[in-house]
């Protein structure tokens with residue numbers, strides 16, 4: 001298979017979909033890899049390192065799209081990229097289609113075979129979302145601590161306090177991978193930490209692993225309202241896989257927070273879980289203030305720590321890319337029901353229920369496509 005790796009164009013997106021090591025693995029398996037000039041630079045990989053690994057470097061993005069059967073990316077395509085796809089091209093990347101009607105329409109019109117990292121499953125986990133959720137969860141506390149500083153609009157408190165002065169209260173809504181990693185960092189920095197989740201099993205797990213250093217609370221609107229009011233740093237970390245994020249924190253709840261408190265809504269890539277998050281922000285301009293509360297809603301947080309993130313992401317994606325390239329996408333999906341859950345679009349059809357429902361469009365089950 002001829003595989004293309006392109007330079008990301010999202011604001012401050014420095015990750016790349018394939019490392020030189022991954023290039024070598026694909027080459028050894030008999031595939032050709034075309035890499036856009038400079039695609040790896042943001043993650044510390046020179047064009048020469050890809051050439052040494054067996055890739056061909058192309059300066060012309062359009063020529064690269066035209067010549068390749070599968071594009072391996074990191075982020076969902078942005079509008080300048082929509083026209084570059086051709087019918088039947090495989091797109092292996094994060095897609096987050098539920099909150100993105102224009103992108104969904106573009107992939108349907110171009111009849112792209114869209115395999116989304118974030119909906120692939122293995123043993124009831126999301127193996128291609130998890131590594132970036134680990135990064136974003138850890139970063140959420142780092143950026144939240146920064147935003148709590150006075151010069152960045154915060155109330156001027158240190159997350160861990162100091163002897164004789166109480167620490168900050170961190171409230172995390174959603175105790176999955178993002179939530180757990182955020183809790184780890186917040187506990188490590190000495191904050192008081194509360195995690196809310198609807199899964200009783202998850203709360204038991206968190207209670208066990210944190211040995212009492214995290215307060216676990218059943219998530220419902222009553223409990224969320226009570227804890228949001230107390231939060232110095234609120235972290236949105238909820239997910240209903242492939243669906244639009246539920247708006248769990250209402251505007252009224254945000255108005256109950258003290259001025260200078262901070263919200264980091266990591267779930268923004270699925271549309272956001274906080275009512276007052278009305279825009280996706282960027283690494284160049286990451287925050288805005290509403291009702292006196294600092295809001296951070298960057299949808300590609302791991303892009304800022306690109307080298308760590310590219311290694312972590314490609315550690316997880318490479319084997320799937322290899323399966324798709326070796327077997328062809330249909331046989332690879334037939335052989336792995338979890339990988340088949342990644343198929344979101346094919347031949348102008350939506351093949352993921354949550355996406356079809358979000359856009360009120362027809363749904364075609366993957367099984368029908370693979371039959």
Ligand SMILES: NC(=O)C1=CN([C@@H]2O[C@H](COP(=O)(O)OP(=O)(O)OC[C@H]3O[C@@H](n4cnc5c(N)ncnc54)[C@H](O)[C@@H]3O)[C@@H](O)[C@H]2O)C=CC1
Nearest residue numbers: 132133136174176177178197198219238239267299300301
């Ligand atoms: N902004 C960014 O740069 C990044 C965003 N993300 C996003 O972060 C979000 C969370 O991802 P993960 O932690 O990997 O998902 P996960 O599936 O591991 O965890 C989600 C948790 O939310 C819980 N949940 C569901 N409904 C709930 C409710 N009503 N109240 C409280 N909890 C509820 C689930 O039980 C689960 O424990 C996703 O939208 C993901 O795409 C991930 C990485 C980077």
Ligand SMILES: CC(=O)C(=O)O
Nearest residue numbers: 094132269299300302
């Ligand atoms: C999960 C995702 O969208 C990201 O890492 O950017």
